[in-house]
Amino acid sequence: MNKKETLSFKNENPFCLYDSNSRLIHPRLYETFLQPIESKQLKDDGIVFQHMNNAEFGVIISHDVDHIYAQGSIENPRYKGGLKNLSQLFLHDIKSRFGSKQSPQRIRKNEFDIYRFIDWELKNNISASYYFLSLMESDEDFNYYLDEIQDVLLAVAQSNGEIALHGGHQTTIRLDAMLSEKSRLESLCNKKINGFRSHYLKWTPGQTESILESANFEYDTSWGSAQQPGFVKGFCTPHPVWDAQRGCYCSWIEVPLIAMDCSFFDYMKLNQHSAWELFLSLVNKVKSCNGILTILWHNSYHKHLNFYWKMLEFLQQQDCTFDTSHGFVQQAKNSGYIDRVKHYYGT
Numbered sequence: 001m002n003k004k005e006t007l008s009f010k011n012e013n014p015f016c017l018y019d020s021n022s023r024l025i026h027p028r029l030y031e032t033f034l035q036p037i038e039s040k041q042l043k044d045d046g047i048v049f050q051h052m053n054n055a056e057f058g059v060i061i062s063h064d065v066d067h068i069y070a071q072g073s074i075e076n077p078r079y080k081g082g083l084k085n086l087s088q089l090f091l092h093d094i095k096s097r098f099g100s101k102q103s104p105q106r107i108r109k110n111e112f113d114i115y116r117f118i119d120w121e122l123k124n125n126i127s128a129s130y131y132f133l134s135l136m137e138s139d140e141d142f143n144y145y146l147d148e149i150q151d152v153l154l155a156v157a158q159s160n161g162e163i164a165l166h167g168g169h170q171t172t173i174r175l176d177a178m179l180s181e182k183s184r185l186e187s188l189c190n191k192k193i194n195g196f197r198s199h200y201l202k203w204t205p206g207q208t209e210s211i212l213e214s215a216n217f218e219y220d221t222s223w224g225s226a227q228q229p230g231f232v233k234g235f236c237t238p239h240p241v242w243d244a245q246r247g248c249y250c251s252w253i254e255v256p257l258i259a260m261d262c263s264f265f266d267y268m269k270l271n272q273h274s275a276w277e278l279f280l281s282l283v284n285k286v287k288s289c290n291g292i293l294t295i296l297w298h299n300s301y302h303k304h305l306n307f308y309w310k311m312l313e314f315l316q317q318q319d320c321t322f323d324t325s326h327g328f329v330q331q332a333k334n335s336g337y338i339d340r341v342k343h344y345y346g347t
């Protein structure tokens with residue numbers, strides 16, 4: 001770099017990101033987090049994740065299912081004419097004066113429609129990972145009982161999708177909460193649940209590691225940032241996790257989350273163009289490490305669906321392989337990749 005350029009704005013911003021108010025986002029805030037340093041170093045030292053058909057990189061499409069139902073209110077009847085209608089109005093009036101408060105009606109909301117994702121995945125023969133809450137009505141952020149969304153669970157299974165646990169607020173600090181949420185989901189699906197992602201991407205270092213271990217999970221995919229897309233601890237490849245508390249590697253492995261819907265638009269408040277530039281840069285960085293791009297798109301995040309479909313269309317034209325998180329985890333373990341990474345960092 002020419003020394004004088006230190007005094008220009010040019011190199012301050014390698015790729016210009018603008019928020020929705022046309023304000024320049026200063027990339028130094030985000031710079032380190034946008035470098036997959038560890039995965040790159042592993043590759044440079046010859047430890048490479050081999051993708052199926054020698055593809056350049058992998059893609060995981062994942063959906064956290066926070067909401068299916070919305071609270072709708074029962075509409076007040078209107079005067080349309082006729083005696084019958086009058087008596088209905090009268091009855092409604094009496095009820096509202098003397099009856100107990102009407103309980104709101106729960107309805108499946110069109111904006112949260114999960115079938116548009118399942119249908120696309122089925123049509124394109126791509127398997128995605130779905131993380132379902134497994135809560136009781138008294139739990140924080142309860143939205144649905146698993147047994148009332150059996151049609152959804154069945155449709156995911158029929159599209160060869162993965163069903164995994166989206167752990168509620170208590171799971172990362174309480175083993176009993178983790179175990180009951182996991183067993184509820186397992187009994188409803190009638191199969192073992194291997195994967196975990198916490199709601200809000202919550203994590204309590206020194207506790208969550210051993211809770212996941214005791215609950216017998218094969219992998220976690222909560223290591224991502226809501227504030228911005230990028231690479232937690234510099235990884236875009238699955239990796240073992242060292243439990244500093246116990247002084248050993250955890251039996252489960254981490255599949256880092258790279259890009260979440262709301263991080264682009266709600267946290268960074270990017271405009272569409274800059275969100276796309278950032279997405280392309282993430283793809284290139286993952287590609288340079290033969291890594292895996294894990295995308296989280298909530299079924300309830302309907303604001304920027306055009307961006308979601310554009311991402312998928314673009315990725316389908318790339319030399320990449322799509323699979324579920326669990327699919328990549330099995331490949332990472334069975335190929336000996338995880339053991340090689342452990343050996344690299346020291347056993």
Ligand SMILES: [Zn+2]
Nearest residue numbers: 064066199200
């Ligand atoms: Zn969630």
